[in-house]
Amino acid sequence: MKNARNEKLHINPQVVCILFLSLLLIACVVCIGVLGANMTSPSGQTSVEAIVKPADNNTESVPSGGVQEAEVKVQKLVLSQASAAVTAANGSVSKTLTAYVYPEDAKNKAVDWTIEWLDTEETRDISDYLTLVPDSDGSATAQLTCLQAFDGEALVTVTSREGAFFDTCRVLFVGNPSSVNVSCDALSLKSGSFGTYYEIGAGNSYTFDITPDNVFGTVGAECNYTFEVKGHGSFKTQTQYYYTVNDGKTWEEGTEQTVNIADVTTVSKYEPSVFDWSVSGNKLTVNVNCTLESYYTSSVRNGNMITYENRFREYTDDNWYYEVIVTETNSGVSTSFKVRPVKTVTNVVLADDIVTF
Secondary structure (H helix, E strand, O other): OOOOOHHHOOOOOOHHHHHHHHHHHHHHHHHHHHHHHHHHHHOOOOOOEEEEEEOOOOOEEOOOOOOOOOOOOOEEEEEOOOOEEEEHHHHHHHEEEEEEEEOOOOOOOEEEEEEOOOOOOOOOHHHHHHHEEEOOOOOOEEEEEEEOOOOEEEEEEEEOOOOOOOOEEEEEEEOOOOOOEEEOOOOOEEEEEOOOEEEEEEEEEEEEEEEEOOOOOOOOOOOOOEEEEEOOOOOEHHHHHHHHOEEEEOOOOOOOEEEEEEHHHOOOOOOOEEEEEEEOOOOOEEEOOHHHHHOOOOOEEEEEEEEEEEEEEEEEEOOEEEEEEEEEEEOEEEEEEEEEEEOOOOOOOOOOOOOOO
């Protein structure tokens, strides 16, 4: 009788291979079933879920059934300026206020505007002094209008309809100018084809008074002024030969040129500029050095003859002048007037000292 512990078992390799393939097939079938259950909704339609991050990095899930872009919410609102002084700008008594809603790609950027006295105990009807009208319903811009001078302060509030974000702006009446007038008692206005102008004589000084004004007749704000001078028109130049012995002058043909007055920065080596302007307080002063008739670019003396290059000969036409623009820097309002530098009488001499009969 054989010992059972020593008996060897005989295993058929084909049977083992069949069993392994059967187990692998069963596993594949189970996996396919699980995936199919996860991908198919109860209605049998394929469902796609999307997570979209809005500007504030908060996630919003889009309902099943398709991809949908998340709506960006309002997060911040800022008024265009922290303090608005009511000024009669450009001849009116209105200013435009602007609210900026953030983020810029927010879907609902509508806002509402209100205005009230800052002092809660104020009993005056604010609409008698100030009105605030949006450009349209929900508009981010509104027109602030001052109807008359007032004491105290008002408060503008703009509030976003989404999120109730708000910002405020104080409104003060400081009497800013809406217009500026410039005049000179020593001069009279003349008329030309280009409008009215002042003639200012070479060798003289003139002082212009700057007077601010507004529609309320009350300018209480401190005013500061700047000025700008612009040349208009042109003149013709030519090479000139000047003879000192007999004060004779001749012109060289073929040397004619046209010079724009706006381009003239130096008149000659003896006359650096036509005039010098300065402003101090509400006074604008001009020192007239010469006229454009003194213009030339260079000169050479040879014995009794002086050769002037590009010597002034005549104006191209009568439409030449200098425009002086005066601006009040705080309000931005400005005015302008025209001047012409001209030669003036400097002396009178009789031909004879003694007359006898």
